[in-house]
Amino acid sequence: MIIAEDIKKMLRALDTNAGSKINERAKNRKFLRSEVKWPATIRAERGHACLHEEEREVTGIIKDISANGARIDVDGLFFEKNNLLLNIPKLGTVRCDLVWRRGNKIGLQFSEDPKRILEQLRKILPGIDDILS
Structure with a gap:
C-alpha cells in the first residue's frame, strides 16, 4: 500500500534524524562515554x-x-x-x-x-x- 510505504519512509527519516542528534550530542561531550x-x-x-x-x-x-x-x-x-x-x-x-x-x-x-x-x-x-x- 502507498500509505504503508509513506509511513516506512517517515520512520526511516526519523531514525536518521535521531541518530544525527545523538551523534552531535556525543561530539559536544567533554568526556565521551x-x-x-x-x-x-x-x-x-x-x-x-x-x-x-x-x-x-x-x-x-x-x-x-x-x-x-x-x-x-x-x-x-x-x-x-x-x-x-x-x-x-x-x-x-x-x-x-x-x-x-x-x-x-x-x-x-x-x-x-x-x-x-x-x-x-x-x-x-x-x-x-x-x-x-
Whole structure:
C-alpha cells in the first residue's frame, strides 16, 4: 500500500534524524562515554532528597559511563533526584545526581571530580584514553 510505504519512509527519516542528534550530542561531550554492561545499585539516603521515609535503592545495569556520568537501565522506577549514591562493584561508590529519566532508563551526573573518576576508570577499562577526550 502507498500509505504503508509513506509511513516506512517517515520512520526511516526519523531514525536518521535521531541518530544525527545523538551523534552531535556525543561530539559536544567533554568526556565521551564508553559502553559497558556493569551491575550497579543506586541509593537515595533518608534525609537526602528522598521522597520516602526510608532509604530507597534500585538495581540496574550501567550501559555507558564516562568520567562525569553514566546511563543506566534500572529495575523499576526511581524518582529521587539529588545526593544519590551509585555503587559500582568494579569502581566503588560515587555520589551523583539524576539529570534525566525516560521510563526505566536514567542519566546520572557524578558529583565527584572527573579526574579522580577517570583515574579509576583507567584501571578497569583498558584504552579508555582513546575513548575519552
